[in-house]
């Protein structure tokens with residue numbers, strides 16, 4: 001009698017845990033579905049507002065500057081001046097991660113360029129050497145509901161930019 005009570009108790013606990021586990025999986029699926037899936041939308045820099053000495057779809061001179069792997073599409077080469085401005089639309093105000101996909105030729109070291117989000121100047125941001133690979137520079141920013149302006153301005157320049165994504169911080 002005591003043994004069967006224990007067994008019943010164990011099954012009850014397993015049943016209870018399985019309900020919790022199922023609930024967690026369902027909640028996770030709903031969360032992923034609510035933000036439109038796992039892949040955040042790409043905001044292409046070449047479709048933004050481009051000012052100054054910035055070349056579109058430029059690839060470096062491989063002999064002089066080292067190499068960069070091909071971009072996923074058009075990219076921008078910021079040289080000795082310029083500002084790139086794009087608009088990111090988010091469903092709710094809050095903290096987000098802005099991932100700026102950039103590249104530096106194999107022969108280049110770190111670069112710094114200025115980043116501005118809406119009216120907030122985040123100042124010089126370090127873009128570490130990438131060895132010719134396209135790399136995401138992560139920047140945390142507080143965004144407002146709806147449209148947000150994100151701009152990258154020349155500081156050291158000589159940096160290639162492809163696109164950015166914006167993801168909510170949970």
Ligand SMILES: [Ca+2]
Nearest residue numbers: 044074162163
């Ligand atoms: Ca691009």
